[in-house]
Amino acid sequence: MSDDHDDSPIAARVRELEAILEEKGLLDATELDRALEAFAHKATPANGFRVVARSWVDEEFKARLLENANEALPAVGLSMGGGLQVQRLRVVENTEKVHNVVVCTLCSCYPIALLGPSPTWYKSPAYRSKVVSHPREVLAQFGLELPADTEIRVWDANAESRYMVLPRRPGGTEQLSEEELATKVTRNGLIGTAAV
Amino acid sequence: MPRINDVGGQDGFGPVEEELDEPAFHADWEAHVFAMNRALVGRGVYNLDEFRDAVERTMSHESSYYENWFRAIQTLLKEKGHV
Numbered sequence: 001m002s003d004d005h006d007d008s009p010i011a012a013r014v015r016e017l018e019a020i021l022e023e024k025g026l027l028d029a030t031e032l033d034r035a036l037e038a039f040a041h042k043a044t045p046a047n048g049f050r051v052v053a054r055s056w057v058d059e060e061f062k063a064r065l066l067e068n069a070n071e072a073l074p075a076v077g078l079s080m081g082g083g084l085q086v087q088r089l090r091v092v093e094n095t096e097k098v099h100n101v102v103v104c105t106l107c108s109c110y111p112i113a114l115l116g117p118s119p120t121w122y123k124s125p126a127y128r129s130k131v132v133s134h135p136r137e138v139l140a141q142f143g144l145e146l147p148a149d150t151e152i153r154v155w156d157a158n159a160e161s162r163y164m165v166l167p168r169r170p171g172g173t174e175q176l177s178e179e180e181l182a183t184k185v186t187r188n189g190l191i192g193t194a195a196v
Numbered sequence: 197m198p199r200i201n202d203v204g205g206q207d208g209f210g211p212v213e214e215e216l217d218e219p220a221f222h223a224d225w226e227a228h229v230f231a232m233n234r235a236l237v238g239r240g241v242y243n244l245d246e247f248r249d250a251v252e253r254t255m256s257h258e259s260s261y262y263e264n265w266f267r268a269i270q271t272l273l274k275e276k277g278h279v
Binding site: 006008010011013014015017018020021024026027028031032033035036039040085103105106107108116117119120121123124125126127128129130131132133138141142156159 | 201202203204205206207208209210211212213214215218220221223224225227228229230231232234235236238239241244245248251252257261263266269270273278279
């Protein structure tokens with residue numbers, strides 16, 4: 001990573017440590033560049049959008065996805081093995097009666113392979129502390145007001161297990177193709193802080 | 197006793213604030229810290245569980261996410277005698 005113009009103290013400390021590690025042969029700058037490049041191009045929420053769109057048009061795929069997500073992903077050219085360790089993925093489906101939302105109360109566990117890097121709010125103590133005790137209130141802060149009789153299920157991710165929400169297909173989308181459907185899905189919809 | 201990272205159900209952290217169109221990294225050094233950690237785990241300098249443990253025992257709610265990561269990386273490298 002060659003392009004450094006950040007003169008903040010922490011940027012300088014990071015550069016300094018990098019230089020020491022390179023000197024000791026523990027790091028290689030081109031390796032860092034490659035890792036980041038691959039990460040930036042491969043891990044984006046577009047992956048999650050494709051999974052959802054396929055589920056909306058293919059009942060068999062959806063059934064497999066809900067049953068064993070890790071085994072279903074290769075059908076859309078994806079896997080959970082791109083990171084530092086393979087994680088078990090569970091996809092949880094929103095229905096008329098149930099809305100799902102994902103958190104990691106201990107840290108920031110998140111299905112990066114399918115959603116890209118997590119947003120800062122997902123990693124914030126404010127979200128992590130409150131969504132488990134007052135989910136309805138937190139969802140309202142995101143502008144998602146659910147009917148009083150909707151059951152909210154909060155899934156707490158951890159080192160080995162990750163969760164992704166399968167949102168409900170919006171009405172009036174019967175004519176759309178799978179690719180068009182994918183454009184209806186949002187990152188927050190896959191976490192559960194948006195309806196879709 | 198739970199560590200300070202174990203915040204589930206606690207009060208007092210204020211409202212959730214969402215940043216619109218948030219970039220993956222807010223500064224170049226954050227991307228460097230992210231990539232550095234990946235490379236060090238990939239090379240077996242330390243493993244992911246050691247890294248998580250280091251974040252949990254050295255983190256501060258006053259520091260940003262990647263500041264906490266960087267502190268954890270520095271701590272592990274020191275403890276293992278690399279720096």
